[in-house]
Amino acid sequence: MLGNAQGNGGTIALKAPKVTVSGGATVVANTESQGNAGSIGITATDMLIDGNGSGVGSQVLTNAKGNGGTIVLKVPQVSLSNGATITADNQGQGNAGGNIEITSRSIRLDGSSIVSKTTSGNGGNLTLTAQDFLLLRRNSQISTTAGTAQAGGNGGRINIDTNFIIAVPGENSDITANAFSGEGGKVTINGRGIFFVEPKSRQDLEQQLGTTNPTQLDPSQLPTNDITAISQENPNLSGQVSINTPDLDPSKGLVALPTLVVDTSKVIETGNCAALNSPQGNTFTITGRGGLPPSPYEPLSSDVVWSDTRLTNIRSGDRSTSSSSPKKPVKTSEKIVIVPATGWVFNGKGQVTLISHASGATPERLGTATSCIQP
Secondary structure, eight states: OOTTOBSOOOEEEEEEEEEEEETTOEEEOOBSSBSOOOEEEEEEEEEEEESTTOEEEOOBOTTOBSOOOEEEEEOSEEEEETTOEEEOOBOSBOSBOOEEEEEEEEEEEESOEEEOOBSSSBOOEEEEEEEEEEEEESSOEEEOOBOTTSOOOOOOEEEEEEEEEEEOTTSOOEEEOOBSSSOOOEEEEEOSEEESOEEOOHHHHHHHHTOOOGGGOOGGGSSSOEEEOOBSSOGGGOOEEEEEOOOOOTTTTOOOOOOOOOOGGGTSOOSSSOOTTOTTOOOOOOOSSOOOOSSTTSOOOOSOOOOOOOOOOOOHHHHHHHHHSOOOOOOTTSOOOOOOOOEEEEOTTSOEEEEOOOTTOOOHHHHHHHHHOOO
16 A cells, blocks of 8 residues: 555465575565555465565554564475565554464574564564474574554464474574563474573663663673563563473483592502513503493493404414313223312413412412412
8 A cells, every 4th residue: 555545455365386586576565555565375385585685574654553464384495594574463553463484494583584574553463483493693683573663562472392403502593572562572482492592671771781781681682582571660570481391300210330449559450570471560451331231221330341242363284183082981990189279370472370389380470470460
């Protein structure tokens, strides 16, 4: 609607496989006179809005009088980048901004905005449903703020249903339902997880901005990613931010693995004798906290268990000798004396041999070892 005409804006219904709005192009159902803005409905398999000045809008423009229209998008993938906008705001005189409803698998905002602001009336309602995720990058905004001209009006409602809301730290992307002198709006988020974007109260803004001046209590002045629903002028009229996530405890089902402290004085020989066959002295090494559990359904164990799985190196010559040599029969009348081991050494093949202090079993190397190794 233009000039001094009266009446409501019309309706735009667009269906296409793919919708691209770029290079400053717009899809609008605005009003510049007396009457409500029109409605826009878009159904597509993919939608891209790119570039500053490009967007979809149902607005009540300056000096007009009326309420904002409604924008409904049913698109599996919605992407806004480089200053693109989806707006259903009211810049003139009217009771409310328009409503925006987006149903999609994913919504991506990169330096762009989805807004239903008003200069003096109540903010509109934003309903965003993204089955997979909502991504906010580089100063993106989702806002239904009221009273942007330091006037009255209550903040609108923002309802977001998604698995994940993801932002990047330090990029100043905000979700706001503020009001200047009226009552703050309401932000309701239902999802599995919210990453790098946090709710802030009016008091938080005052502390981080270092001021109580209502005209400066704007989360866009902070580098953080914020969710707010406040009244900038009246602390008693703050809105509400509700974040509903599943009651999940990540620590459930986990096995606590204590730090294993080994007293080396109890496991390493500290005598004056050097280690056998090694000029470098004693060494003892423990690594890890244990091996894998016997099955994937059992918890890890904090016990250190060592198992030598190496196959014995049997030479073919030894194998043939052992197979061809007849076994010496053992006389049952002979008594086998069992002598307890009191130490161990490495033999010439690098194998571990248990030793005792029995007489007649201590060759020169063995005698040196028994004096160094304690039972």
